Amino acid sequence: MKENLLSDITTPYDLRKLTPDQLPQVANELRNFIIDVVSQKGGHLGASLGVVELTVALHYVFNTPDDLLVWDVGHQAYGHKILTERRTNFHTNREKNGISGFPKRSESIYDTFGVGHSSTSISAALGMAIASNLKGDTTKQHIAVIGDASIASGMAFEGLNHAGVTNANLLVILNDNAIGIDPSVGALKDYLTAVKDGKNPKQNNIIKSLNFDYTGPIDGHDLPKLISELQRLQKIKGPKFLHVITTKGKGLQLAEEDQVKYHAPGKFEAKTGKIHKKNEDNLPPKFQDVFGHTLVELAKENPKIIGITPAMPTGSSMKFMMEAFPERAFDVGIAEQHAVTLAAGMATQGMVVFCNIYSTFLQRAYDQVIHDVALQDLPVIFCLDRAGLVGEDGATHHGVYDIAFLSCIPNMIIAAPCNEVELRNIMFTAQNGLEHPIAIRYPRGRGEMVNWQQPFENITIGEIKQLKKGSKVAILSTGTIENNVTKALTQIENKELFSHYHFPFIKPINKSAIEEIENNHDSIITIEDGCLIGGFGTIIAKNITTRKITNLGIPDEFIEHATVEEQQQFCGLDVNSLIKFFSSY
Incomplete structure (x- = not known):
């Protein structure tokens, strides 16, 4: 048997050249590949490990990308990406100019629908299936893979409710691992648990009641069973539902034992799963x-x-x-x-x-x-x-x-x-x-203060705080971007020109205070870590009458994945960019 099968798989067409008895080796190599890369680079781990066998089976049985596969929440899709032309650059996952951590239509023909939020797969795949019917294509398959935590969302039920009264060629696969990022909750989770445990009579089946051809539950790590069942369902017309039981973090013991921590564990030892300890002594809190x-x-x-x-x-x-x-x-x-x-x-x-x-x-x-x-x-x-x-x-x-x-x-x-x-x-x-x-x-990540547990004080709604007094230019900032502004102002030669005001409240806006700021300065700069159109700067501009105003913030485009610092650099909001901008006055 060939030592490494995964290295010869660039597309699912290569995968389909293999015999069924070679697929367990592919799954094992795929799982180890994900562990090796994520252990060094970080990212989401547990969800993709849990669907390795399902991913292999789906691309082996269905004719992707002609058959349309939609993943619900991109956390599950690392194996999918590796099998669909992105193995050699998977190490760039979530990095600037690298591949996205989620399925993305502009990245690959195999990513049929962009997903980051949850519970969209059924509606999207149903839309694709209805479109295929309208175009006269009755052979194309449409598959939505949704987690049990996502299926409890209202939108998922809206999709199921509609699909059940159509003749759409739709297969919904429930990846039932009893956990999203945290453990699943609610009555539906209890119902699914009862189904798994054989405690729920088949005649009391929610999915069947919605006119789906229901199958399951089956073991989501049993490749022969998965392939057999998918091949059977491939031949059945109309809405179908396959209930698959998986283990989040499958194949890495510590990830199986602590599924919350290993959802996105950061860097860890690939062989043991042991997470590299960070020295967090005397650091500001998240x-x-x-x-x-x-x-x-x-x-x-x-x-x-x-x-x-x-x-x-x-x-x-x-x-x-x-x-x-x-x-x-x-x-x-x-x-x-x-x-x-x-x-x-x-x-x-x-x-x-x-x-x-x-x-x-x-x-x-x-x-x-x-x-x-x-x-x-x-x-x-x-x-x-x-x-x-x-x-x-x-x-x-x-x-x-x-x-x-x-x-x-x-x-x-x-x-x-x-x-x-x-x-x-x-x-x-x-x-x-x-x-x-x-x-x-408030933002993701850590603040700047170690001694943060101070006695509580009431704050006046709408108050504005002057942090620095200058002679000509008023900088108006809101939120934690104030820290970048303050750092930049300490490093410029013309700092005496600038006043700095922090707005703890964006609404209600203190119009009289803005009028006073305007009257005492030649020009105004607003800075925010929100979108420029309709944001804090827009609100300030509406209350400025005669003075020049410049707005800094997030431009009118979607900002791609990178570190926060790299994203701030792109938007001109990092300390160095602000130093350069302020120095031009």
Whole structure:
């Protein structure tokens, strides 16, 4: 038997030249290849290890790329990328000018649909299948691979509901591993567990009731069984559903044992899986941990405080609240719309609700923010983690649009603390009788302050802080980009020209203070880590009458994956770029 089969596979056409008894070796090599590269480069690990056999089987049985394969959430798709022309440059995964960590249509013909957020695969694949029918192509296959955590989302059920009354040639594969990033929750998860354990009678089958041809559950690591079943389903017309049981982190013992930690573990030893320890002594905290610990502090004193997160208790650090007050903290699964309206319902009853949603995921609940919260002027406290540029996850995950899409909503207060202490104080102020909804945006990663657990102080809504006084140019910044501005101003020769003002609040805007700033300076510069169109700079510009104004921020394009520093360089927001810009005055 050939020693290395994977090295000869560039496309699925090469894979299909092999005999079925060679495929387990391919799967083993593919799994080791993923482990080797991710151990050195970082990235998502557990999800792709769990679907190695399924990935091999799908590309072996189906005629990709003519048959259309859609992955739900790109975390699963590393093996897919390696088998589809990207093995030799997989080491560039998530790097600047390298391949994306998620399926991306512009990257490969095999990436039929761009995916970063969850629960879109069924709708997308159904759309493809209906389009094929309309074009008279009745042989093309359309496959959606969705995780059990993603299938609990409302959009997934909307897709299933529609597909069940069509004759679309659609195969939905449920990759059931009982976990997304954190363990799956909810009644559907309990139902699927019962099905796996043989405790649920077949006649009580949700999927069959929706007019799908249901098969399963089957072992997702049994390649012969997978291939046999996929070949059988290939011949069946109409909507089909295959329930596959997999283990996230399969093949790396530590990853199987701690699936949360090994979702994206950073760098580790390939042979053992042991994660390389980082020296975090005396480092500033992550903003998510400042949020999590502060929420617990506040909840100890305020029994009305509730915490809500849609499927991100670890990533948002809502886990601290869930551990301290389990009856007052809720993980609602991948269901951002439900999270927002659940928070609204609780707010009607006088509860103080901290709804923690990544900025990029709040986009999925925009109608609920407007209709269910702001229109009724309910004082829900939105804590928007991962605001601004987020680095290697790239365009699907940047939190750069929240200022623009929230600032147009009546009643909405928008806050952007510049550091950890200010985040704590805005949270303290928000839970202390605020009468309107508020969104507090803060970035991914660490802050700048080691001594951050200071006594709480009330903050005046709409206040502006002057950080530096100068003679000619006023710099107006909001959020943690203030740190870059401050560092740049200390390193320029003409620093006496510049005043620097920090805006902890983007809305409501202090018009009289802006007028005073305008009257005392020749020109104004606004700086933000949000999109320029409709952002903080746009709001300031509307309140400037005669003076010259320059806006710095995220340009009108999707920013590709790279480090945050590289992305800031591209946007002209890093310290060196600001030094050069300020020095030109």
